[in-house]
Amino acid sequence: MKMNSVLLNEKTVIQSQTKLKTEAVSLYYGSFQALRNISLEIPEHAITAIIGPSGCGKSSFLRLFNRMNDLITGVRVEGLVELDDIPIYDKAIDVVELRKRVGMVFQKPNPFPMSVFENVAFGPRRHGKHNLGELEDIVEKSLRQAALWDEVKDKIGQSALALSGGQQQRLCIARVLAVEPEVILMDEPCSALDPVATLKIEDLMRSLAQEYSIVIVTHNMQQAARVSDMAAFLMMEDDRAGVLVEYGTTSEIFTNPKDKRTEDYITGRFG
Amino acid sequence: MMTRGLLKRQLSQRTAFSLLIIATIIVIVPVLVIVLEIIANGASAISWDFLTHAPSQAGKAGGILPAIVGTFYLMLGTIVFALPLGVMAGIYLTEYAKDNWFTRSVNLAIVNLAGVPSIVYGLFGLGVFVLLFHFGMSLLSASLTLACQALAMTVTTSREAILSVPREYREGSLAIGATKWQTIRHLVLPQALPGIITGAVLAMSRAAGETAPILVVGAAFLLPGLPQSPFDQFMALPYHLYTVAAHVPGMPKSTIWGVALVLLVVVLSFNIIATIIRLKVRQRRLNA
Numbered sequence: 001m002k003m004n005s006v007l008l009n010e011k012t013v014i015q016s017q018t019k020l021k022t023e024a025v026s027l028y029y030g031s032f033q034a035l036r037n038i039s040l041e042i043p044e045h046a047i048t049a050i051i052g053p054s055g056c057g058k059s060s061f062l063r064l065f066n067r068m069n070d071l072i073t074g075v076r077v078e079g080l081v082e083l084d085d086i087p088i089y090d091k092a093i094d095v096v097e098l099r100k101r102v103g104m105v106f107q108k109p110n111p112f113p114m115s116v117f118e119n120v121a122f123g124p125r126r127h128g129k130h131n132l133g134e135l136e137d138i139v140e141k142s143l144r145q146a147a148l149w150d151e152v153k154d155k156i157g158q159s160a161l162a163l164s165g166g167q168q169q170r171l172c173i174a175r176v177l178a179v180e181p182e183v184i185l186m187d188e189p190c191s192a193l194d195p196v197a198t199l200k201i202e203d204l205m206r207s208l209a210q211e212y213s214i215v216i217v218t219h220n221m222q223q224a225a226r227v228s229d230m231a232a233f234l235m236m237e238d239d240r241a242g243v244l245v246e247y248g249t250t251s252e253i254f255t256n257p258k259d260k261r262t263e264d265y266i267t268g269r270f271g
Numbered sequence: 272m273m274t275r276g277l278l279k280r281q282l283s284q285r286t287a288f289s290l291l292i293i294a295t296i297i298v299i300v301p302v303l304v305i306v307l308e309i310i311a312n313g314a315s316a317i318s319w320d321f322l323t324h325a326p327s328q329a330g331k332a333g334g335i336l337p338a339i340v341g342t343f344y345l346m347l348g349t350i351v352f353a354l355p356l357g358v359m360a361g362i363y364l365t366e367y368a369k370d371n372w373f374t375r376s377v378n379l380a381i382v383n384l385a386g387v388p389s390i391v392y393g394l395f396g397l398g399v400f401v402l403l404f405h406f407g408m409s410l411l412s413a414s415l416t417l418a419c420q421a422l423a424m425t426v427t428t429s430r431e432a433i434l435s436v437p438r439e440y441r442e443g444s445l446a447i448g449a450t451k452w453q454t455i456r457h458l459v460l461p462q463a464l465p466g467i468i469t470g471a472v473l474a475m476s477r478a479a480g481e482t483a484p485i486l487v488v489g490a491a492f493l494l495p496g497l498p499q500s501p502f503d504q505f506m507a508l509p510y511h512l513y514t515v516a517a518h519v520p521g522m523p524k525s526t527i528w529g530v531a532l533v534l535l536v537v538v539l540s541f542n543i544i545a546t547i548i549r550l551k552v553r554q555r556r557l558n559a
Contacts, residue, residue: 066446073370100448110439112458123447126457172443179447 016043018085019183019213020065025079026241027060029072033241034060037079040232040247047205047214049228049250051221053265056234057242058217062185065215066102067095083183100127103176107188109168111160111175116143116152119160119171123179138178146174147204166197170204177208184208186216190223202227221266225254233262309531316529325495330515331522335530340497341410341490341505342479342537348414348501349421349478354471356418357425361467364426365433366455384423392420393484401488408489411501416488417481421474428470432463465552469545476541480534482509492518508534 020042027035035057042048050058063069064081067088081088088098100123112119120139129135139156143149148170152163160171169189176184186205190198205214205227218224224231231253233245246253246262257263324334368374396416406412436459444454491504492514498505512530515522 068442068446071442071445096448096450098448099446103448104442104446106439106442106446108439110437110443112440112443113462122444122457123449126444126447126449126453175443176447 016046018042019044019083020215021080021082021085022064023080023082025064025077025081027057027064027069028076028078030074033239035064036237036241036243038234038242038244039079040244042213042215043230044213045209045211046229047209047216047227048230048232049224050215050217050232050234051219051224051265052234052242052245053236054219055240056236058234059187061234061242062187062215062217063104065183065185066099066104068099068104070095100179101181102183102185103179103181104185104187105169105172105176105189108192109165109172111163111168111171113159113161115157116160116163116171117156120174120178123175127179139174142174142178143171145177145208146170147200147207148174164197166193166200169193169197169201173201173204173208181212183213183215186214188217188219191219198223221268225250233257233259233265235261235265306535309528309535312525313528313530313532316523316525317532321529322533326493329493329519330511331519331526335506335508335511335533337494337497338506338508338511338530339533339537341507342509342534344410344498344505345413345417345485345507346475346478346541348410349417350471350475352415352418353421353425353474354467357422357470357474358429358467360422360426361429361433362455362460365430366451366459381423381426384420385427387420388483389420389481390483390486392416393487395419396484396488407502408491408504409502410489410498410505413485413489413505413507414501416484417478420481420484421478424474424477425467425470428473429463429467432466432470433459435466436462465548469548472541472545472548476538476545479541480509480538482507482513485510508537 018041021040023039025035025038026033038061050061052058060069064077065083065088069075069077077089083098083102086093112122114122117139120142121135124135124138129138140149140153143152148167151167152171155162160168163171169192173184173189190201193201202223205216208214209229216224216228228250230248231250232247233253234242235245237243246257246259248258252258253262254266257266321334322339323336325337326335327333364374364377368377393416396412396419400406400412400415401408404412406415440458440462441454444458445451449457485507489504490507490510492506492510494504494506508530512527512534515530516527
């Protein structure tokens, strides 16, 4: 389905396909309801930011899309979550295949305790690529895409744990890119990084958004305003369940919020 | 200003401190005395011939080679059975088992396995491996018996080593579409390996020191040569020590201490190997 023409990051006006969609989604951890009745459509080849105060369920919402919540015992999802109009909570869906298409970058950089090369090659190897030449190509291409190649090309065989925090996070992005996903989920990817490293990741996100659909959870209002095309504002209700307060283009949300609560939050009155 | 209250508090502090240090010394004194006494009395018995010859005259003369070799075979046999089983059970319990009554009772059983008196394992081995399975009094029966005993340790250490691998690694792997088994096989196990090996080495060292269980499943008093197959009987250091110390009249004292010294060296060196592996890993983690 087509979305309306929207002003994306005040730069270009594009017609964008819907990549991810939730319809009346509720999420429960046991008897606790973490998300209530959330419906939104996330466009392809754009950056969608999920913002909101701590504990409002941003991360839980993000983890709906690669079914990472499945790892938690007692989790239950109601409603519809779709990737390219395919319901991903359907019994026929292979979670492993889904996660290949929907990659994820975490809050804390989590490079594996192995070499830079092996980190990036880890995904392709698991998906059956064993030809060394082919792997080398994938590793170089992914590291270039993640704007890390020039910094690490001479220490590709060294431990990834020796890299700086910002490099580690870009390595984690390269690791995701290496399995050629369509969507990249980012869970506060810069919260453990200094401002310079943060800007590098933000630049990287903008360039990746040409090819990938990115969903980012962030605490940082400036970051959401800087990088995202679309923004969704989530908030807790009295029973601590997260609800979607407002969703729209980033420029609308930040310059002309329709809901009083959104306005209060982005102007720093709470949260 | 020294007030009475302050003096009293300092006095009680010093008393407590002295008591604690005395207790600590009392704890280490027996260990030191045992080791020193064994070295002092046994060192004279140790010679190349003692280590490389079979015993003669009921152990009064000759060496203890069959007992040394038998002990190493036992350690090897124990770990061959106990390690794979322990690791597999450890993986299942940490990664796959749901928290239900079955898992809880398995956990309870493993804890209790460690508390079963060793002679009971011996009788179990006699009943099951020697008689029921017709393995006879043999190296194989003894290895299997000691492996049952070592399982508690290999399962527990494997489980702890697997649990100590950070959740972030698993998430990172699953998030790029690796299956759970791929994640375990290529990420979790390599990380847990040093911990698993440490546990295995400790289990081997314990197997080397066991006397009671092997008594009833295949250890021999005296053998002229080395076991040729897993179905042969064998000599082992702890059992040899027991027989020469308690059952051979006129046994030279230095020989008894000599056997004890060799056994001690075998067990301690394995404990030291385990400690070194653990330290190395800790260092690597800190440097990373």
